[in-house]
Amino acid sequence: MNKLGRTNLTEELLNWIGVTKHPHRFGGVEFRLNETEIGHLHGNHLFDILLSTSERDRWIKEGRASPHHMYPDSGWVSIYLITEEDIAYAIEIARAKYDQLKSKGE
Structure with a gap:
């Protein structure tokens, strides 16, 4: 995968009100x-999101995410950014998390 997928994902997330980009503690x-x-x-190929157990199970069951690459029994999911469809899934799941955080007043 080229950097276009990462760029599209990054650009999309940074277009949402209040979203900022920072170095991650594990790279x-x-x-x-x-x-x-x-x-x-x-890097350019893996996006991780922490979800509630029910949300985690739903996204995995729908085939839009995979169990976390290091901690498969945690609330984290991984999305491997291989195709444009994968990028769309990452955006969809991130948007659901964003909307949830906004509704909580975060």
């Missing part, structure tokens, strides 16, 4: 709404 970049992480990118 890559993370996206935050205020001080709460929405998700983070590792």
